Amino acid sequence: MRWRDALGLVTRELRRRAGRSALTVAAVALAATLLTALVTIASTAQDRVLSEVTTGGPLAGIKVVAAAPDPSQIGRDDATPGPPKPLDDGAVARIRALKDVAAVYPIVSVPVIVVTPPRIAVAGAPTPPTGADEPSTTAAPGTPGVGPNEPFGDSIVGVPLARSGQLPVTILVGRLPSPTSQSEVVITTEFLNRLHLSISEAGAVIGSQVEIGFPRAFGRGFNRARWMHPVIVGVADQDAGSGELLGSMELAVLGRDWIAAGGPAGAAQFGLQPTTYTGLYVIADRLDRVSTVRTAITAVGYSTSAPENLIASVRRYLRVVEIVLAGVGAIALVVAALGIANALFAAVRERRREIGVLKVIGARDRDVRRVFVLEALVIGTCGGVIGAAAGTLTAATVGAAVNRYLTTQGIAGIRLVVSLPLLALAVIGSAALAVVAGLAPALRAARLPPREAIAG
Amino acid sequence: MRGLTHGYRTSRGWLGVLDDVTFVIPPGGFATLTGPSGAGKTTLLSVLGGLERVQTGEVSVGEHDLAHLGGDALAAFRRQVVGFVFQDFGLLEVLTARENVEVARALAGVPARQRRQEAGELLAAVGLSGRETHRPGQLSGGERQRVAIARALANGPQLVLADEPTGNLDGRSSQMVLELLESLPKLAGVSVVVVTHNPAVAERAPIRLRIADGHLAIAAGTPSSRGGPP
Numbered sequence: 001m002r003w004r005d006a007l008g009l010v011t012r013e014l015r016r017r018a019g020r021s022a023l024t025v026a027a028v029a030l031a032a033t034l035l036t037a038l039v040t041i042a043s044t045a046q047d048r049v050l051s052e053v054t055t056g057g058p059l060a061g062i063k064v065v066a067a068a069p070d071p072s073q074i075g076r077d078d079a080t081p082g083p084p085k086p087l088d089d090g091a092v093a094r095i096r097a098l099k100d101v102a103a104v105y106p107i108v109s110v111p112v113i114v115v116t117p118p119r120i121a122v123a124g125a126p127t128p129p130t131g132a133d134e135p136s137t138t139a140a141p142g143t144p145g146v147g148p149n150e151p152f153g154d155s156i157v158g159v160p161l162a163r164s165g166q167l168p169v170t171i172l173v174g175r176l177p178s179p180t181s182q183s184e185v186v187i188t189t190e191f192l193n194r195l196h197l198s199i200s201e202a203g204a205v206i207g208s209q210v211e212i213g214f215p216r217a218f219g220r221g222f223n224r225a226r227w228m229h230p231v232i233v234g235v236a237d238q239d240a241g242s243g244e245l246l247g248s249m250e251l252a253v254l255g256r257d258w259i260a261a262g263g264p265a266g267a268a269q270f271g272l273q274p275t276t277y278t279g280l281y282v283i284a285d286r287l288d289r290v291s292t293v294r295t296a297i298t299a300v301g302y303s304t305s306a307p308e309n310l311i312a313s314v315r316r317y318l319r320v321v322e323i324v325l326a327g328v329g330a331i332a333l334v335v336a337a338l339g340i341a342n343a344l345f346a347a348v349r350e351r352r353r354e355i356g357v358l359k360v361i362g363a364r365d366r367d368v369r370r371v372f373v374l375e376a377l378v379i380g381t382c383g384g385v386i387g388a389a390a391g392t393l394t395a396a397t398v399g400a401a402v403n404r405y406l407t408t409q410g411i412a413g414i415r416l417v418v419s420l421p422l423l424a425l426a427v428i429g430s431a432a433l434a435v436v437a438g439l440a441p442a443l444r445a446a447r448l449p450p451r452e453a454i455a456g
Numbered sequence: 457m458r459g460l461t462h463g464y465r466t467s468r469g470w471l472g473v474l475d476d477v478t479f480v481i482p483p484g485g486f487a488t489l490t491g492p493s494g495a496g497k498t499t500l501l502s503v504l505g506g507l508e509r510v511q512t513g514e515v516s517v518g519e520h521d522l523a524h525l526g527g528d529a530l531a532a533f534r535r536q537v538v539g540f541v542f543q544d545f546g547l548l549e550v551l552t553a554r555e556n557v558e559v560a561r562a563l564a565g566v567p568a569r570q571r572r573q574e575a576g577e578l579l580a581a582v583g584l585s586g587r588e589t590h591r592p593g594q595l596s597g598g599e600r601q602r603v604a605i606a607r608a609l610a611n612g613p614q615l616v617l618a619d620e621p622t623g624n625l626d627g628r629s630s631q632m633v634l635e636l637l638e639s640l641p642k643l644a645g646v647s648v649v650v651v652t653h654n655p656a657v658a659e660r661a662p663i664r665l666r667i668a669d670g671h672l673a674i675a676a677g678t679p680s681s682r683g684g685p686p
Contacts, residue, residue: 001562001563002562002565004568005559005562005568009548009550009551009559012550012551013550015550016549016550353546354548356546357546357547357548358548358559358563359507359531359534360505360507360534360540360546361534361535361539361540361559361560361563361607362531362532362534362535362536362560362563362564362611363531363535363563364527364528364531364532365527365528365531367563449507449508450507450508450534451502451507451508454507454542454546
C-alpha cells in the first residue's frame with residue numbers, strides 16, 4: 001500500500017473517531033504548548049534579561065560612597081567605608097574613564113526635616129507646622145522617627161530619575177516623580193512603617209503632600225528651614241542612598257545648596273557631608289567585570305560595594321529554574337507520549353477486525369504498520385502545529401504581562417524572542433514523539449495473525 | 457490438498473482440528489463445505505486461503521504451494537490468488553463501496569485512476585451501479601455482500617472462499633448472492649468454495665464436501681477423494 005493510500009485510510013479513520021482523535025491531538029498540543037512556551041520564555045529571559053543585566057543594569061551596578069576605601073574590607077560585598085572623602089566632578093570623570101565602566105550616575109543624599117501628611121495623621125498626634133520659612137520644628141536631622149504627624153529628621157535621596165531603570169530603585173505602588181520635578185517625591189517602605197501603614201494601604205498616602213524642610217544655620221544659634229510641599233506619587237524600594245524619601249536630582253541639589261550656604265560648620269551641624277555627591281552608581285560593562293571595576297575604583301580612592309555574591313547566587317538559582325523548566329517540559333512530553341500510545345493501543349484493540357480484513361485481502365505486515373505509524377504521525381504533527389501556535393501565544397501573553405510590570409518600573413520592555421527553529425522543532429519533535437509512541441501499537445497491529453484478527 | 461493435518465496449541469494441550477484431509481477442486485469448480493460447528497470448516501478455509509501456515513501435508517492452489525510460503529509471500533498469495541467473502545461482509549466502514557473494492561487494488565499497487573475505473577466496473581457487474589459512493593452502513597445486507605464479492609474478485613483470483621456468505625441475509629438476498637457466487641466459475645473461471653450450514657445451499661453445488669471430527673468426506677462431485685493431485 002502506498003503512503004498516499006494509507007494516508008487516505010488514516011484520515012477517514014481519524015474523522016470516524018473524531019472525539020478520541022481530538023483528545024489525543026489535544027494531549028500532544030498541550031505538551032507542545034508547554035514546551036514551546038517554557039522554552040520561549042526561558043530563552044527570552046536568558047537572551048534578553050540576563051544579557052541586559054550582564055551588559056549593564058542594576059545587577060552590574062557598583063555603589064561608590066564619598067569615602068576612602070577600608071583596605072581590610074575591599075573584597076566584601078558590603079564593604080565598610082573608610083574616612084569621608086569628597087566626591088566631585090573630577091572624581092566622577094576619573095571613574096567614568098575607567099575600563100569596563102558603562103555608565104556613572106551621581107547620587108546626592110541631603111538631610112531634611114519631614115512632617116507627615118495630615119490626612120493620614122493618627123488621632124491625637126501634634127498638628128504639623130504650617131507656613132514656609134518658619135523653623136517649625138525642634139527635631140534635628142538624624143533624630144529617629146517619632147511617630148505620625150511629628151517632624152523627624154531624615155534624608156532625601158536625589159537620583160537621575162530619567163535613568164531609573166539602571167538604578168537600584170523598584171516602584172512598589174504608584175510611579176516615580178518626573179525626572180526634574182521639585183514638587184514630587186516617592187517614599188520608601190520604611191516611611192510607610194513610620195506611618196503604621198502596610199504596602200496594601202499605601203494608596204492612602206499617595207497624592208498627599210509631605211512637608212519637608214532643608215535646615216540652614218544662620219549663625220549665633222539661629223537656624224531656619226526652607227520648607228517645601230512635594231506630592232507623594234509612589235512607594236519604592238531603593239538602595240541608591242540612605243533616606244526614606246526619593247526625588248529628582250534637582251530637588252536634592254536645591255536642598256544641598258541651601259544647607260551648604262550656611263557654611264561648613266553649619267552644614268556639618270545638620271549632617272551634610274562636604275562633598276558634591278554623596279555617592280555614585282557605577283554600571284560595569286558586563287556582570288563579570290564588576291569585580292575588576294571595583295578594584296579600579298578602589299585604586300582611584302573610593303569605597304565601593306556590589307552584590308557580587310548575590311549575583312553568583314542569582315545565576316545559580318536561574319540555572320536551577322532552567323533545569324526545573326526542562327524537567328516540566330520533559331514530563332509533559334512523556335505524558336503526551338503515553339497519551340498517544342494509549343490512544344493507538346485502544347485503536348488497535350478496536351480495529352482488530354479491520355486489521356484482519358486488510359490482512360485477508362493481502363496487506364503485508366508493513367502495510368498495516370504503515371497505517372498506524374502514519375496515524376501517529378498525523379496526530380503528532382497536528383498536535384505539534386497547534387501546540388507551537390498556542391505556546392507562542394502563551395509566551396506572548398506572559399511577555400505582555402512582564403512588559404506591563406517593567407514599564408511601571410521605568411524599564412524598557414522585553415521583546416519576545418520567537419524562534420522559528422524552535423517552532424519547527426516543536427512540530428517535528430511532536431511528530432517524532434508521536435511516531436515513537438505509536439511504534440509499539442503499530443508493531444502489535446502488524447503482527448496480529450490474520451485469522452485471529454478477522455475473528456475480532 | 458493432500459494429507460492436511462492441522463491443530464492448535466491450547467492451555468490444555470494440543471487440539472487437533474483437521475486430520476489427514478485430502479481433496480481436489482478443479483479450476484472453475486464450485487464446491488460447498490458443510491459440517492457441524494467446530495468441525496474445522498473455518499480452519500480448512502483459513503489454511504486454503506493462506507490465513508494460516510500449513511502445518512502438515514500439502515496445499516496447492518494453481519501453481520502456488522502454500523507449504524513453502526510465509527510472511528510477505530503468503531500476503532501476496534492472499535492478494536493475488538484468493539478472494540474472501542465473509543458472513544459479516546468484512547467491509548471497512550469508513551470507506552465507500554467503491555473504495556472498499558479499490559483497497560484490494562491499492563494493496564496490489566494499482567494506480568488510483570485505473571483502480572477507480574476497475575472498481576466501478578466490478579460494482580456494476582455485481583449490480584451495484586449508482587451505489588459506488590455509499591458507505592456500508594447505507595447499504596442493505598445483500599448489497600454489502602455483493603460489494604464484498606466485487607472486492608474478492610478485484611485482483612483476478614483463482615479461488616474465492618466464502619464463509620457462510622448468506623448467514624446474515626434474508627431469503628431474497630441469499631438467493632441473489634448464491635446466484636452471483638455460482639456464476640463466478642463460468643464468468644471469471646474462478647473456483648469457488650462456499651462454507652454453509654444450509655443444506656439447500658449445499659445441495660446446489662456440483663462438489664459437496666462434508667467435514668466432521670476433522671475428517672473430510674466427499675458427499676458428491678467429481679474430484680478424487682484421496683491420492684490425486686491437489
